[in-house]
Amino acid sequence: MTISIPTTVIIMVLGLIGIGIYALLTTRHLIKVIVALQLLVKGAMLALVLAGRLTGQEELGQSLAITVIIADTIVAVIGMALAVQVRRVIGTLDLRSLTSLRR
Amino acid sequence: MFHVLIAAAALVCAIQAVRAARLLLSALWLAGASALVALEMYLLGAPEIAVIELSVGAGLVTVLFVFAINLTGEENLDARRTIPRPLSWVLLFGASALLLIFILPGINQSETGQVYATFREIFWEDRQLDTLLQILMILAGVLGVLGLLSDQKTDLSPTQKDRRA
Numbered sequence: 035m036t037i038s039i040p041t042t043v044i045i046m047v048l049g050l051i052g053i054g055i056y057a058l059l060t061t062r063h064l065i066k067v068i069v070a071l072q073l074l075v076k077g078a079m080l081a082l083v084l085a086g087r088l089t090g091q092e093e094l095g096q097s098l099a100i101t102v103i104i105a106d107t108i109v110a111v112i113g114m115a116l117a118v119q120v121r122r123v124i125g126t127l128d129l130r131s132l133t134s135l136r137r
Numbered sequence: 138m139f140h141v142l143i144a145a146a147a148l149v150c151a152i153q154a155v156r157a158a159r160l161l162l163s164a165l166w167l168a169g170a171s172a173l174v175a176l177e178m179y180l181l182g183a184p185e186i187a188v189i190e191l192s193v194g195a196g197l198v199t200v201l202f203v204f205a206i207n208l209t210g211e212e213n214l215d216a217r218r219t220i221p222r223p224l225s226w227v228l229l230f231g232a233s234a235l236l237l238i239f240i241l242p243g244i245n246q247s248e249t250g251q252v253y254a255t256f257r258e259i260f261w262e263d264r265q266l267d268t269l270l271q272i273l274m275i276l277a278g279v280l281g282v283l284g285l286l287s288d289q290k291t292d293l294s295p296t297q298k299d300r301r302a
Binding site for chain 1: 138140141143144147148151152154155160163164167170171174177178181182183185186189190193194197198201202204205206208209210212214220222225226228229232233236237240254255256258259260263264267270271274275277278281282285286
């Protein structure tokens with residue numbers, strides 16, 4: 035039995051998004067959260083390229099994917115700068131200690 | 138078959154990136170997953186995106202990760218979780234089911250070879266607003282990083298100053 039290319043890519047997309055969501059839900063480390071976000075967005079990007087291919091509008095899907103890449107990179111950069119500052123001010127990267135802002 | 142191998146390898150890299158105890162290894166596995174996603178995009182007929190993803194996703198972001206990990210240091214948090222494991226599995230399956238409901242109707246659509254416009258036309262003309270917003274996003278990102286990494290002493294809020302005093 036051969037698996038068609040779209041099915042394979044959809045499995046890959048679902049896997050990446052699933053792993054990303056699971057890691058986002060379970061991890062408490064700020065940098066690991068950024069890793070999880072990156073995985074999630076890679077899945078979304080692949081889905082955009084595949085959707086463009088399936089509907090015959092490859093170029094539209096690709097130009098949207100570029101937007102996603104840029105937004106994702108900026109999120110990662112800001113997240114890491116935030117992590118560095120959080121570490122400097124609070125002394126830990128544990129997400130739970132960020133709840134001290136409530137006090 | 139090649140596609141299946143790439144998909145399997147990318148998923149293994151992703152799982153390892155999440156599971157790895159050391160942050161540096163996590164970043165390296167993420168770079169591997171990114172490179173495999175880029176390869177898959179190339180095979181899907183999107184070489185421009187593949188190149189950008191490879192240079193930005195696997196290159197730049199990994200370098201930034203290593204930089205950030207160096208600055209913050211490795212930190213082993215205890216294994217307590219924010220939400221219980223069964224709940225996270227339930228949420229995960231719920232999200233996957235929703236995705237499948239949206240994806241499945243389109244999966245059997247036949248691939249059409251019709252080309253509406255070239256990549257350049259769409260990127261620079263049809264989606265001009267997107268391009269402008271991307272430039273704005275990059276500027277906002279630069280300003281954000283500059284603001285975050287600038288000297289902390291000057292922008293303490295009054296309550297923080299009280300607490301420090």
